[in-house]
Amino acid sequence: MVPLSWYIVLSAVVFSIGVIGFLTRRNLIIAFISIELMLNSVNISLVAFSHYLQSIKGQIMVFLVIAVAAAEAVVGLAILIALFRNKPTVNVDEINLLKG
Amino acid sequence: MLPKLFFAYFAVVIVGTSILVITRKNPIHSVLWMLVLFVHIAALYLFLNAEFLAAIQIIIYAGAILVLFLFVIMLLNLKREEMEKRFQKQWPLGVFAGMVFIVFLVLILSQIVVFPQLGPYSIQAIQSEGNLMTVGKVLYTEYLLPFEITSVILLVAIIGAVVLAKRKVN
Amino acid sequence: MLKYTLIPLLPLIAFVINILFGRNYIKDKAHWIAVPAVLGSFVLSVSVFMDVYAGNVINLNLYTWIVSGNFNVPIGFLIDQLTATMLIVVTSISSLIFIYSIGYMHGDKGYHRFFAYLSLFVFSMLILVMANNFLLLYFGWEAVGLCSYFLIGFWFEKKSAADAGKKAFIVNRFGDFGFGLGVILVFLTFGSLEYVEVFANTGSVLGQTMNILGYEVDTITVICLLLFCGAVGKSAQVPLHVWLPDAMEGPTPVSALIHAATMVTAGVFMVARCSPLFNLSPDAMTVVAVVGGITAIFAASIGLVQNDIKRIIAYSTVSQLGYMFLALGMGAYTTAIFHLYTHAYFKALLFLGSGSVIHALHNEMNIQKMGGLKKYMPVTYWTFLIASLSISGIPGLAGFFSKDEILWRAYTGGDLGKFLWVLAIVSAFMTAFYSFRLIYLTFHGKFRGTHEQEHHLHESPPVMTIPLIFLALGAVGAGWVGIPPLLMDHGDKIGEFLAPVLGHPKGEGTHSEELFVMGLSVLIGLAGIFTAFIMYLKKTDLPYKVGSAFQPVYKLLYNKYWVDELYYKTIVKPALIASDKIFLGFFDGRLIEGVVNGIPNLIGSLGQRLRKIQTGVLSHYGIIMALGALVIIGVMIFIK
Numbered sequence: 022m023v024p025l026s027w028y029i030v031l032s033a034v035v036f037s038i039g040v041i042g043f044l045t046r047r048n049l050i051i052a053f054i055s056i057e058l059m060l061n062s063v064n065i066s067l068v069a070f071s072h073y074l075q076s077i078k079g080q081i082m083v084f085l086v087i088a089v090a091a092a093e094a095v096v097g098l099a100i101l102i103a104l105f106r107n108k109p110t111v112n113v114d115e116i117n118l119l120k121g
Numbered sequence: 122m123l124p125k126l127f128f129a130y131f132a133v134v135i136v137g138t139s140i141l142v143i144t145r146k147n148p149i150h151s152v153l154w155m156l157v158l159f160v161h162i163a164a165l166y167l168f169l170n171a172e173f174l175a176a177i178q179i180i181i182y183a184g185a186i187l188v189l190f191l192f193v194i195m196l197l198n199l200k201r202e203e204m205e206k207r208f209q210k211q212w213p214l215g216v217f218a219g220m221v222f223i224v225f226l227v228l229i230l231s232q233i234v235v236f237p238q239l240g241p242y243s244i245q246a247i248q249s250e251g252n253l254m255t256v257g258k259v260l261y262t263e264y265l266l267p268f269e270i271t272s273v274i275l276l277v278a279i280i281g282a283v284v285l286a287k288r289k290v291n
Numbered sequence: 292m293l294k295y296t297l298i299p300l301l302p303l304i305a306f307v308i309n310i311l312f313g314r315n316y317i318k319d320k321a322h323w324i325a326v327p328a329v330l331g332s333f334v335l336s337v338s339v340f341m342d343v344y345a346g347n348v349i350n351l352n353l354y355t356w357i358v359s360g361n362f363n364v365p366i367g368f369l370i371d372q373l374t375a376t377m378l379i380v381v382t383s384i385s386s387l388i389f390i391y392s393i394g395y396m397h398g399d400k401g402y403h404r405f406f407a408y409l410s411l412f413v414f415s416m417l418i419l420v421m422a423n424n425f426l427l428l429y430f431g432w433e434a435v436g437l438c439s440y441f442l443i444g445f446w447f448e449k450k451s452a453a454d455a456g457k458k459a460f461i462v463n464r465f466g467d468f469g470f471g472l473g474v475i476l477v478f479l480t481f482g483s484l485e486y487v488e489v490f491a492n493t494g495s496v497l498g499q500t501m502n503i504l505g506y507e508v509d510t511i512t513v514i515c516l517l518l519f520c521g522a523v524g525k526s527a528q529v530p531l532h533v534w535l536p537d538a539m540e541g542p543t544p545v546s547a548l549i550h551a552a553t554m555v556t557a558g559v560f561m562v563a564r565c566s567p568l569f570n571l572s573p574d575a576m577t578v579v580a581v582v583g584g585i586t587a588i589f590a591a592s593i594g595l596v597q598n599d600i601k602r603i604i605a606y607s608t609v610s611q612l613g614y615m616f617l618a619l620g621m622g623a624y625t626t627a628i629f630h631l632y633t634h635a636y637f638k639a640l641l642f643l644g645s646g647s648v649i650h651a652l653h654n655e656m657n658i659q660k661m662g663g664l665k666k667y668m669p670v671t672y673w674t675f676l677i678a679s680l681s682i683s684g685i686p687g688l689a690g691f692f693s694k695d696e697i698l699w700r701a702y703t704g705g706d707l708g709k710f711l712w713v714l715a716i717v718s719a720f721m722t723a724f725y726s727f728r729l730i731y732l733t734f735h736g737k738f739r740g741t742h743e744q745e746h747h748l749h750e751s752p753p754v755m756t757i758p759l760i761f762l763a764l765g766a767v768g769a770g771w772v773g774i775p776p777l778l779m780d781h782g783d784k785i786g787e788f789l790a791p792v793l794g795h796p797k798g799e800g801t802h803s804e805e806l807f808v809m810g811l812s813v814l815i816g817l818a819g820i821f822t823a824f825i826m827y828l829k830k831t832d833l834p835y836k837v838g839s840a841f842q843p844v845y846k847l848l849y850n851k852y853w854v855d856e857l858y859y860k861t862i863v864k865p866a867l868i869a870s871d872k873i874f875l876g877f878f879d880g881r882l883i884e885g886v887v888n889g890i891p892n893l894i895g896s897l898g899q900r901l902r903k904i905q906t907g908v909l910s911h912y913g914i915i916m917a918l919g920a921l922v923i924i925g926v927m928i929f930i931k
Contacts, residue, residue: 028165030227033222033226038139043910044214045209046143050909053190061154065205068165076242077255077259079168080174083174084260085271089213091211098193101264102196103285114210117907119905119906119907214914215914218914218921222917
């Protein structure tokens with residue numbers, strides 16, 4: 022039997038990789054993918070908890086997270102397209118319309 | 122022993138593909154590695170008796186979201202020199218933050234207390250009426266309201282995406 | 292009870308209606324609201340007077356105004372003999388003046404505003420006289436001051452009128468400051484502001500002293516002097532008399548109503564109302580008497596040489612108010628109120644008569660440019676003459692009885708009284724002189740104005756002359772309620788009527804002395820009239836000769852003893868310099884502006900620096916957020 026902590030550590034590592042990806046990459050699409058990565062790592066831990074606690078609530082939560090992730094990806098990519106139309110770049114360090 | 126070996130395989134593949142995803146120069150490669158990652162995560166879900174989630178992980182993530190990503194990448198048609206510099210100036214800071222995250226999370230997780238009490242959904246209970254039915258029952262009774270709210274969120278996302286991405290016609 | 296409430300309420304309602312709807316809806320029909328309201332007050336006042344005459348004194352609390360700890364102030368009315376008398380004076384004179392104003396103010400673009408303010412004034416004055424506690428009295432006191440300011444500056448487009456309004460308001464501030472302190476001290480001393488409680492407890496405070504700058508001073512004397520401060524301001528006594536002559540910038544009905552008949556007598560009323568306090572302080576009484584005596588002769592002497600018809604009457608008012616204070620100071624409160632009551636009629640008549648003259652001459656106020664108006668304006672002339680005879684103390688007319696009684700009270704008031712009596716006799720001579728100088732220059736001789744003016748000379752419309760006739764009746768008959776016992780048994784009805792509130796005047800004298808005083812005052816009055824007759828009708832070059840012979844005296848009087856100039860040099864100018872240099876220059880310019888501008892500048896520069904944090908780059912925000920999350924997690928792990 023695989024201990025719960027293995028899943029959790031796996032989840033933590035993937036989450037941190039997602040964080041690193043989000044913080045370091047210039048490409049906005051990769052940044053989005055990193056966010057998906059983080060959401061997935063959380064899903065792993067939720068499902069693992071659900072299994073080991075013998076509760077179905079974790080799976081429901083994952084279901085909701087997937088729905089929200091889908092919505093987020095759709096809106097995010099739409100924003101990206103709208104942005105790209107105004108300024109043809111996807112590099113986050115070149116997009117600073119909100120600079121104070 | 123065998124389950125641990127299997128887990129080790131999946132864990133290594135998941136971590137490895139994650140790193141590949143965030144380091145590829147071409148976003149299309151990243152998305153394709155992401156596909157591999159999602160399939161492995163889905164397999165992990167099967168280990169954890171979550172067949173329904175494994176299915177929608179493949180269908181929604183791999184089938185819908187990733188295709189959407191590919192679609193957008195092709196739509197934008199990025200030039201090669203756009204992708205020359207992969208990382209931002211402050212990348213060491215990001216890596217440092219990620220590393221500290223790993224350390225902290227491991228520190229926290231080592232303190233997790235073992236479960237005080239278990240729920241009613243044991244493996245046998247789920248198997249007796251099937252994973253889908255179990256999830257469905259809970260989702261449509263106890264979690265009906267969040268479920269409906271999810272539908273509203275998706276509706277808003279659809280409308281938002283249409284409004285944002287639509288070309289302005291003068 | 293409704294009756295008492297309605298007396299002040301009716302003018303207030305008229306004010307509210309006229310001020311809200313006057314400009315757009317009522318316009319030149321404002322008098323249809325104001326006049327019935329004040330007439331209603333008059334009718335109710337008469338009925339209240341009848342009740343009081345029947346011995347029905349009322350102290351009524353309508354509403355609790357302020358409750359704060361043991362500080363408890365009701366809105367309530369005290370209707371006694373004094374209040375009833377004042378109610379009759381205020382409402383009857385107001386009614387006549389309101390009617391007169393219909394003609395006088397006809398066609399003025401502020402017609403509705405004028406009636407609104409007049410109504411508000413009547414309301415305030417009624418509150419002032421009806422109040423049953425010091426704070427409500429103070430409210431009325433300040434409210435009449437405010438109305439006075441509005442009405443003096445009624446023609447505010449004219450700079451002199453606006454300035455006069457401000458002057459009246461500011462000069463009154465000096466007096467009212469003292470009055471306010473007096474009210475506070477009354478509360479501190481007696482623990483209550485209601486007349487009944489305060490006057491009932493005077494015995495317990497007698498002899499109590501307080502420490503002021505190291506001197507032990509009798510508390511009641513301090514209270515009385517502070518209250519008297521207010522009276523000096525409001526009733527234009529020396530040294531705060533300067534505002535009243537300038538107040539003649541207002542419309543003439545205002546001068547008649549506020550600056551002759553009612554508001555300026557508020558000081559007299561207040562001192563009479565507080566007579567239980569003043570009785571206990573001989574020092575304060577002496578001050579009151581001396582200030583009154585000095586004011587009487589001071590103002591009368593200025594009145595001798597002035598040329599502005601309204602200013603002469605204004606100085607005459609100041610002088611007559613001096614007489615009233617003289618009487619108050621002698622302890623003859625009933626006499627003072629009696630003179631207040633008769634004076635109200637003949638002085639209102641003088642003012643309205645002068646208004647009629649000014650109206651006919653299209654705002655000409657210089658009596659040197661009048662003359663011979665007798666044949667053009669018979670009603671005005673005869674009523675004016677009656678008023679002048681009355682003020683000069685000709686036997687049988689109202690002024691004779693009250694003035695003679697004051698002189699008699701002064702004569703019997705010891706050594707100080709004798710001295711003040713001399714002052715009063717001299718001022719009586721002056722009063723007769725300047726009153727008839729005014730008459731002769733205005734109504735007799737030849738017209739000295741322009742042909743244009745002569746062509747338009749006319750008697751005023753009936754709406755103006757009828758109030759004059761009514762007031763003339765008052766100027767003749769008002770005194771018949773106070774005939775001295777010497778001439779008629781039980782003739783002094785008003786004295787007996789007011790005695791329960793104000794007490795009987797002290798002072799004893801023989802009948803022969805009384806006859807002497809009376810005869811002398813009549814002789815003096817006649818002498819004044821005769822002198823004026825000689826100087827201004829027979830030998831018309833005499834005034835000029837006298838003027839050049841006594842050049843310095845003439846200049847001194849003509850320039851009103853240079854009091855205005857003195858105040859300008861010693862108070863106004865230093866205040867202006869101080870406000871310009873210190874307050875505007877330093878406090879406003881440096882301190883306030885420094886703080887007001889400094890804070891936004893500080894925030895602005897801080898913002899300029901802080902905005903650099905906001906790069907607009909997504910990953911910068913991401914890193915900050917991640918580091919924040921790390922800190923939170925770190926705290927959760929390492930700090931239990």
